[in-house]
Amino acid sequence: MIPFTHWFPQQRVLFGRGMAADLRRALAEVGIARPLIVCSARAQTTRAVQALAESFGAAAARVWGGVQAHAPLHAAIEGAQLARAHRADAIVSFGGGSASDLAKGIALAVAEGSDIESFAMRREQGSITAAHSSAPKLPIVALPTTLSGAEVTPGFSLTRADAYKLIFRDAALAARAIVLDPELIVDAPTDILLGSGMNAIAHCVEALYSKARTPISSLFAEEGLRRLWHGLASRLEGADSADELLIGAYFAGAAIVNARTALHHAICHKLAPMARISHGEANAAVLPHVAAFNLAECPAETARMAAAMELPDASIAAIATRLHELARRAGLRTRLREFGLERDRLQELAARVFAEPGLAFNPRPIDRPEDIEALLAAAW
Numbered sequence: 592m593i594p595f596t597h598w599f600p601q602q603r604v605l606f607g608r609g610m611a612a613d614l615r616r617a618l619a620e621v622g623i624a625r626p627l628i629v630c631s632a633r634a635q636t637t638r639a640v641q642a643l644a645e646s647f648g649a650a651a652a653r654v655w656g657g658v659q660a661h662a663p664l665h666a667a668i669e670g671a672q673l674a675r676a677h678r679a680d681a682i683v684s685f686g687g688g689s690a691s692d693l694a695k696g697i698a699l700a701v702a703e704g705s706d707i708e709s710f711a712m713r714r715e716q717g718s719i720t721a722a723h724s725s726a727p728k729l730p731i732v733a734l735p736t737t738l739s740g741a742e743v744t745p746g747f748s749l750t751r752a753d754a755y756k757l758i759f760r761d762a763a764l765a766a767r768a769i770v771l772d773p774e775l776i777v778d779a780p781t782d783i784l785l786g787s788g789m790n791a792i793a794h795c796v797e798a799l800y801s802k803a804r805t806p807i808s809s810l811f812a813e814e815g816l817r818r819l820w821h822g823l824a825s826r827l828e829g830a831d832s833a834d835e836l837l838i839g840a841y842f843a844g845a846a847i848v849n850a851r852t853a854l855h856h857a858i859c860h861k862l863a864p865m866a867r868i869s870h871g872e873a874n875a876a877v878l879p880h881v882a883a884f885n886l887a888e889c890p891a892e893t894a895r896m897a898a899a900m901e902l903p904d905a906s907i908a909a910i911a912t913r914l915h916e917l918a919r920r921a922g923l924r925t926r927l928r929e930f931g932l933e934r935d936r937l938q939e940l941a942a943r944v945f946a947e948p949g950l951a952f953n954p955r956p957i958d959r960p961e962d963i964e965a966l967l968a969a970a971w
């Protein structure tokens with residue numbers, strides 16, 4: 592067996608229906624009194640957010656409804672100014688991946704000031720570098736309302752005004768507490784739940800084949816894939832599978848903490864802002880093609896995926912086909928052309944993907960942007 596180091600975030604996970612409505616009590620041991628609650632403008636007016644703010648007592652919690660898709664860098668700076676003005680002792684993220692990413696960005700900007708771009712990762716001559724932030728960070732408490740699992744990981748991205756996605760990784764920014772309350776996703780719109788479900792499935796698939804995987808991350812990924820696959824199929828048949836989906840999404844997030852993500856996410860990170868679609872939607876269209884591209888490199892992991900997806904046929908083609916079928920059944924767009932992306936932009940997209948740090952973890956080596964362009968053309 593290859594030597595490995597597996598790192599666990601310092602994190603407590605709380606699970607229970609109705610837990611979000613009495614957040615202060617649920618978090619008594621963490622000792623938070625003045626949080627900045629970070630959510631979307633739509634979520635800000637919901638009973639769920641009002642109840643969790645009220646659980647801290649009058650005016651102790653400040654709610655900021657500034658979360659936008661793709662977590663703009665400027666929003667993180669704005670949120671940090673509010674957190675300082677409020678003298679917040681924690682950031683509570685209520686929402687999906689964008690809320691979680693902005694909470695991390697806000698905590699970084701509170702600690703380091705408004706110029707945080709230098710802490711983003713860069714890929715230089717095949718290796719990944721970034722400035723290290725040693726300043727103490729406000730603790731983050733996450734209440735996920737989608738299946739992105741973003742809150743579990745120390746990684747996050749913020750999007751610059753020119754649509755460039757800055758990728759960060761800071762061990763101090765993984766959520767200190769994660770509150771999994773299935774009631775928060777029971778009534779979620781099906782397209783959001785399924786889009787983020789495809790993202791969570793992609794986390795499991797990438798974690799299973801990543802060159803940075805450990806036997807522990809593979810265990811999380813396999814169990815996460817099994818629960819998500821079953822939970823999404825049940826949801827499509829009208830069942831309430833919120834418990835299974837939330838736990839599966841947590842496992843998926845826990846898998847990529849160490850295994851990281853590879854080619855698939857490199858593509859989604861560049862495609863989503865370019866085509867102005869959500870990360871979840873990008874996942875549905877890209878994953879079957881990346882699976883077909885990568886899986887020949889890892890037959891043992893392919894067999895584990897097929898077993899988790901309950902496929903009698905463990906071939907690469909069967910896995911790619913079933914991923915595509917699930918996205919279609921979920922009503923998600925599965926071809927890049929359906930996003931309004933012109934064919935002649937694929938070369939530019941491939942060049943951007945080729946510069947992504949995550950390619951270092953891809954099981955199949957990628958020597959030229961043309962390899963990525965060919966994959967994108969098949970997905971177009």
Ligand SMILES: [Fe+2]
Nearest residue numbers: 790794856870
């Ligand atoms: Fe993702």
